[in-house]
Amino acid sequence: MSSSKVTIKDIAKSLGISIATVSRALNGSPEIHPDTRERVLSVAKALHYKPNVQARNLLKRRNNMIGVVVPEFITFFFPEIIIGIQEVVNEEGYQVLICQSNESSDLERKNIEMLEASMVEGLIVSVTKESKNIDLYERLIEEQMPIVFVNRVFPQLHANQVIIDDRKWAFKAVEHLIKCGYKRIAHLAGNEHLSITKERLHGYLDALQTYHVPVQESLIMYVGVQQDRAKIGVDYLLSLKEKPDAIFAVNDPIATGCVLELKRRGFSIPEDIAVVGFSESPIGKILGLTSVSQPTFEMGRIAARTLLNQMRNYAIPVETITLDAKLNIRSSSLPLKKKH
Amino acid sequence: MSSSKVTIKDIAKSLGISIATVSRALNGSPEIHPDTRERVLSVAKALHYKPNVQARNLLKRRNNMIGVVVPEFITFFFPEIIIGIQEVVNEEGYQVLICQSNESSDLERKNIEMLEASMVEGLIVSVTKESKNIDLYERLIEEQMPIVFVNRVFPQLHANQVIIDDRKWAFKAVEHLIKCGYKRIAHLAGNEHLSITKERLHGYLDALQTYHVPVQESLIMYVGVQQDRAKIGVDYLLSLKEKPDAIFAVNDPIATGCVLELKRRGFSIPEDIAVVGFSESPIGKILGLTSVSQPTFEMGRIAARTLLNQMRNYAIPVETITLDAKLNIRSSSLPLKKKH
DNA sequence: CTGAAAGCGCTAACAT
DNA sequence: ATGTTAGCGCTTTCAG
Numbered sequence: 001m002s003s004s005k006v007t008i009k010d011i012a013k014s015l016g017i018s019i020a021t022v023s024r025a026l027n028g029s030p031e032i033h034p035d036t037r038e039r040v041l042s043v044a045k046a047l048h049y050k051p052n053v054q055a056r057n058l059l060k061r062r063n064n065m066i067g068v069v070v071p072e073f074i075t076f077f078f079p080e081i082i083i084g085i086q087e088v089v090n091e092e093g094y095q096v097l098i099c100q101s102n103e104s105s106d107l108e109r110k111n112i113e114m115l116e117a118s119m120v121e122g123l124i125v126s127v128t129k130e131s132k133n134i135d136l137y138e139r140l141i142e143e144q145m146p147i148v149f150v151n152r153v154f155p156q157l158h159a160n161q162v163i164i165d166d167r168k169w170a171f172k173a174v175e176h177l178i179k180c181g182y183k184r185i186a187h188l189a190g191n192e193h194l195s196i197t198k199e200r201l202h203g204y205l206d207a208l209q210t211y212h213v214p215v216q217e218s219l220i221m222y223v224g225v226q227q228d229r230a231k232i233g234v235d236y237l238l239s240l241k242e243k244p245d246a247i248f249a250v251n252d253p254i255a256t257g258c259v260l261e262l263k264r265r266g267f268s269i270p271e272d273i274a275v276v277g278f279s280e281s282p283i284g285k286i287l288g289l290t291s292v293s294q295p296t297f298e299m300g301r302i303a304a305r306t307l308l309n310q311m312r313n314y315a316i317p318v319e320t321i322t323l324d325a326k327l328n329i330r331s332s333s334l335p336l337k338k339k340h
Numbered sequence: 341m342s343s344s345k346v347t348i349k350d351i352a353k354s355l356g357i358s359i360a361t362v363s364r365a366l367n368g369s370p371e372i373h374p375d376t377r378e379r380v381l382s383v384a385k386a387l388h389y390k391p392n393v394q395a396r397n398l399l400k401r402r403n404n405m406i407g408v409v410v411p412e413f414i415t416f417f418f419p420e421i422i423i424g425i426q427e428v429v430n431e432e433g434y435q436v437l438i439c440q441s442n443e444s445s446d447l448e449r450k451n452i453e454m455l456e457a458s459m460v461e462g463l464i465v466s467v468t469k470e471s472k473n474i475d476l477y478e479r480l481i482e483e484q485m486p487i488v489f490v491n492r493v494f495p496q497l498h499a500n501q502v503i504i505d506d507r508k509w510a511f512k513a514v515e516h517l518i519k520c521g522y523k524r525i526a527h528l529a530g531n532e533h534l535s536i537t538k539e540r541l542h543g544y545l546d547a548l549q550t551y552h553v554p555v556q557e558s559l560i561m562y563v564g565v566q567q568d569r570a571k572i573g574v575d576y577l578l579s580l581k582e583k584p585d586a587i588f589a590v591n592d593p594i595a596t597g598c599v600l601e602l603k604r605r606g607f608s609i610p611e612d613i614a615v616v617g618f619s620e621s622p623i624g625k626i627l628g629l630t631s632v633s634q635p636t637f638e639m640g641r642i643a644a645r646t647l648l649n650q651m652r653n654y655a656i657p658v659e660t661i662t663l664d665a666k667l668n669i670r671s672s673s674l675p676l677k678k679k680h
Numbered sequence: 681c682t683g684a685a686a687g688c689g690c691t692a693a694c695a696t
Numbered sequence: 697a698t699g700t701t702a703g704c705g706c707t708t709t710c711a712g
Contacts, residue, residue: 395689
């Protein structure tokens with residue numbers, strides 16, 4: 001009934017002592033008589049006293065909140081990162097305000113401004129597929145807002161980043177296809193301005209070059225990162241005179257979309273066309289998709305630790321943390337039987 | 341650089357006016373001279389003034405935050421509900437603190453206590469598979485904390501609920517199997533104390549009874565709600581002398597697990613065994629799983645609206661809102677060819 | 681060991 | 697239309 005309207009003043013009154021003493025007792029200050037402490041604590045419990053965090057925050061000029069902005073949290077990827085983040089920061093007494101920008105830079109901006117208004121003490125961000133809002137982040141950094149980018153980053157920003165070596169792992173994925181004997185390897189790339197798009201495209205080109213496979217512009221198409229965008233890629237690739245015998249997709253949603261569309265059209269995978277994804281997903285695993293798995297939980301944990309460090313000492317140098325990954329080979333890409 | 345340490349006092353000083361006037365100008369009070377308002381606003385902008393929400397909250401005794409606790413947010417289901425919630429409450433100026441209990445009642449309790457300490461103004465909860473902590477929620481309700489349960493509820497609690505009619509839709513799912521001609525329909529149920537487990541089991545029994553299909557205890561097994569739990573169910577059902585010809589699973593993760601395990605063992609679906617799920621998932625759709633689809637986003641929106649109503653007026657009566665659902669028939673359950 | 685008092689940043693009477 | 701003042705609930709000097 002009283003519903004936490006009890007303040008230290010009430011405790012003080014009920015005990016005939018000053019609020020300062022109550023405060024000290026409650027905060028376990030050493031300079032207080034054990035008896036007094038006892039009495040305060042018992043009255044506090046009896047009255048169902050709950051400290052008013054707001055007041056304390058106002059005084060201390062902090063609020064123990066950090067903000068997280070991700071492009072979406074419908075697929076497993078960002079939720080896993082978020083769980084990693086929460087694991088670490090909750091342990092340190094911080095709360096997380098989670099926002100999803102739904103891949104829209106406008107909403108992303110609104111989210112960030114909302115979080116600023118809520119006075120979060122730090123931010124962990126993965127940017128939208130549009131990768132706009134650089135000005136926003138530049139301002140944040142200039143104003144010394146602790147901030148860490150994860151997975152989808154702005155390389156040109158002087159900010160903390162937690163990523164994997166997308167270029168290297170894209171290289172490995174394509175190298176695997178080449179070693180399987182595939183000759184015409186297409187690449188369905190993500191949104192043009194996205195960091196992961198560029199890196200993975202780079203890795204793709206690196207691999208072709210390393211193994212002296214001629215690059216064909218016609219086998220590269222920017223389709224985006226969402227599953228429903230795969231169809232136009234497949235439509236296009238199958239419309240070519242010389243069709244590809246393998247597809248390296250920018251991520252698992254696109255690869256998944258490819259598999260479904262190819263199967264719908266009656267193609268066998270990998271016999272007719274092999275498919276390789278990136279950022280291994282549960283669906284991809286079920287479909288037998290070869291893919292690069294990322295340490296999502298760990299990315300979250302490390303991003304959180306990096307952020308906390310920066311919050312405690314803004315002066316520490318900015319760093320890019322590159323985590324390890326793994327290429328898991330499954331049935332969507334198998335060594336070709338025929339000689340080459 | 342100044343990093344938002346600017347207060348209304350600074351603005352007042354810089355303009356030689358009182359802080360009250362500044363406050364009024366900033367808050368768009370009508371009783372202020374337009375010129376003054378102009379000058380305040382421009383100085384505020386020049387100084388990069390940001391209001392201190394903490395102070396305002398302290399004064400108004402609120403903090404515009406609501407808490408959400410879900411058992412997990414790795415699968416699409418709860419994230420979609422959360423998006424629905426955020427849509428509504430953000431619009432009204434509220435922030436959402438999202439916690440996941442990882443299906444553990446202990447963590448659930450910690451989360452709730454954390455949210456209480458953060459002084460959230462209301463809660464939206466979906467309980468863990470363990471369905472404990474009733475005492476906790478009873479206390480919360482007694483202390484007049486506005487609270488709405490979604491999907492996984494405590495029927496015995498006098499609290500707002502947003503659900504679908506699990507019993508009815510389970511009935512429809514099983515009825516569909518019966519009409520397809522399946523004779524030995526097994527049920528892999530969820531965790532025993534979970535509300536959805538009981539309701540869906542009820543619906544299963546209702547359907548058998550309605551169509552005069554004898555209930556066989558041996559065809560019912562409580563396996564839980566997580567995909568990896570499906571295997572023991574399949575192991576058990578296939579160990580029976582008289583094997584089932586269809587499985588009604590408590591949810592899509594279990595149904596998915598069944599499909600994968602059955603296929604691994606070389607069974608054809610639905611020829612050898614049909615499988616039907618519940619709470620249609622993206623993976624289920626890809627696997628061609630017949631399932632009941634729930635209006636997740638809408639559940640979130642409605643839960644949020646209900647909560648806001650209760651927050652604004654605690655006196656309004658508690659209600660159980662039952663949303664519509666839909667049975668989507670796919671290839672995992674097809675009419676049997678053979679005569680019966 | 682305890683109390684008095686100042687103040688975190690802001691709003692809202694109450695004056696003028 | 698503007699200023700003065702009193703807090704919101706709490707912590708923290710500064711005095712005893």
